[in-house]
Amino acid sequence: MKVTRAKDLGNLILRITFSDGAERDVCIGDFIRRHPHPQYNKYLDPKKFKRFNIENGNVVWGKNWDLIFPIEQLYAGELK
Numbered sequence: 001m002k003v004t005r006a007k008d009l010g011n012l013i014l015r016i017t018f019s020d021g022a023e024r025d026v027c028i029g030d031f032i033r034r035h036p037h038p039q040y041n042k043y044l045d046p047k048k049f050k051r052f053n054i055e056n057g058n059v060v061w062g063k064n065w066d067l068i069f070p071i072e073q074l075y076a077g078e079l080k
Contacts (some may be wrong), residue, residue, distance in 0.1 A: 001071050001075060003058055003071070004019050004054075005015070005017040008049070008050050011029065011031070012027055012043075012044065013027045013028070013029070022030070025077065026074055026079065028049070031079040032044055032067075039066050039067070040067055058074075
């Protein structure tokens with residue numbers, strides 16, 4: 001399973017499309033607020049949040065993958 005597409009829906013939510021065609025809306029902002037960390041907090045800024053990429057089948061933020069989530073959690077639509 002891998003991410004094939006991601007679209008910013010606003011309010012720190014992504015619509016993620018997976019290789020099997022499934023789509024999930026995932027609120028990344030909720031995770032960051034529940035798990036504050038200087039490395040993550042900067043992505044609460046919508047301008048920085050929008051700078052995600054899809055690399056190796058996953059959604060990542062930052063040059064060194066500052067923020068990345070397990071595919072299984074993205075697919076379930078719930079970040080832990």
